Amino acid sequence: GEDVEQSLFLSVREGDSSVINCTYTDSSSTYLYWYKQEPGAGLQLLTYIFSNMDMKQDQRLTVLLNKKDKHLSLRIADTQTGDSAIYFCAEGNDYKLSFGAGTTVTVRA
Amino acid sequence: DAGVIQSPRHEVTEMGQEVTLRCKPISGHNSLFWYRQTMMRGLELLIYFNNNVPIDDSGMPEDRFSAKMPNASFSTLKIQPSEPRDSAVYFCASSNLQGMKFFGPGTRLTVL
Numbered sequence: 001g002e003d004v005e006q007s008l009f010l011s012v013r014e015g016d017s018s019v020i021n022c023t024y025t026d027s028s029s030t031y032l033y034w035y036k037q038e039p040g041a042g043l044q045l046l047t048y049i050f051s052n053m054d055m056k057q058d059q060r061l062t063v064l065l066n067k068k069d070k071h072l073s074l075r076i077a078d079t080q081t082g083d084s085a086i087y088f089c090a091e092g093n094d095y096k097l098s099f100g101a102g103t104t105v106t107v108r109a
Numbered sequence: 110d111a112g113v114i115q116s117p118r119h120e121v122t123e124m125g126q127e128v129t130l131r132c133k134p135i136s137g138h139n140s141l142f143w144y145r146q147t148m149m150r151g152l153e154l155l156i157y158f159n160n161n162v163p164i165d166d167s168g169m170p171e172d173r174f175s176a177k178m179p180n181a182s183f184s185t186l187k188i189q190p191s192e193p194r195d196s197a198v199y200f201c202a203s204s205n206l207q208g209m210k211f212f213g214p215g216t217r218l219t220v221l
Contacts, residue, residue, distance in 0.1 A: 031208065042113075042200055042212040043152075088152070095140060095164070097210065099152040 006089050006100035013108055018076040020103045022089030025070065029091040032065060034074045037086045037102070046087070047074070081107050111135075113213035115201050121219045127189040130216045133182055134203030142210065143176055143186050144200040152200075158184065191220045 003025045012018045024032070030051055035043040049056045049063045049072075056063045062075040072091075076083055086102040114133040122128055134141045143155040156166040158178045166176070173192070178184040188195055196219050202212040 033210075035212075042214045043202075045209060045211060048209070095142070095157050095159070095204070095208070096154065101151050 003098040004089055004091060004100035006087075006103045008101065009104050009106070011106045011108060012079050014079060014081060016079055018074075018079045018083065018105055018107075020074045020076075020087050020089075020105065022072040022074075022100055023070055024072065024089070024091045024098070026091055026093075026098065027067070027070060028093060030093050031091075032063075032072050033090040033097070034061075034063065034072075035088040035090060035099075037088065039085075043088060076105075079105075079107050081109075083107055113201055113203055113211055115199075115213035115216050117216060118214065119217045119219075121221065122191055123221050124192055125190045126220075127187065128191045128195075128218060128220075130186040130199050130201075130218070132184045132186070132201030132213060134184070134201070135205075135211055136182065138203035138205050138211075139181075140204045141178060141184050142202040142204070143184070144202060144212075146198045146200060146215070147196075155186070155199075188218075191218075193220045196220050 006022045031048050033048045034046045036046045037043050060077045064073045084107045086104050088102045089100040090097045116131045141158045145153045155168045156176045157164050161178045176186045198215045198217050200212050200215045202210045204210045
């Protein structure tokens with residue numbers, strides 16, 4: 001999606017933290033989302049944040065939202081091999097979601 | 110909860126043949142979406158239904174593509190005739206009243 005930009009690749013060592021960044025353009029989005037796609041599978045809703053929040057923590061996942069800069073990030077603490085996947089940032093209202101191109105996260109031993 | 114169910118999971122067909130993809134949304138979800146995913150174009154929204162009614166089909170590539178939702182628990186996406194450039198993974202998703210989208214496992218379509 002041209003309205004959502006992400007870096008394409010991230011390589012991280014097992015046990016380290018991963019940080020995936022995303023920028024978006026639509027400031028009217030009510031929610032912003034992170035989806036995870038494992039090889040050969042569909043998109044799994046990983047977490048989301050309401051647009052009036054700055055941060056949301058869910059176990060190993062931390063979402064940070066900087067609404068002024070239209071910047072969203074996903075931090076995965078203690079990254080495991082099972083976290084290897086493509087992570088999509090998405091934003092939008094009502095039914096229309098704009099997805100980024102996805103960040104491929106590779107976890108190396 | 111079985112999640113969104115799609116069939117078939119894989120489809121290989123020859124150019125010119127008709128292809129029908131099927132989707133069963135999560136029970137109670139009032140919106141259904143068909144997406145296409147390719148390496149070149151990423152995820153594209155093809156069509157969106159709300160309460161079984163097509164609301165936005167502006168993403169449908171051309172007249173060869175059609176989608177129906179005869180009831181709240183079933184939808185089809187049909188391509189007739191199929192072409193090699195239709196090869197992609199087609200996802201169905203449904204959403205609840207809060208707008209949270211849940212995706213099916215996808216149908217990997219290969220048109221030879």
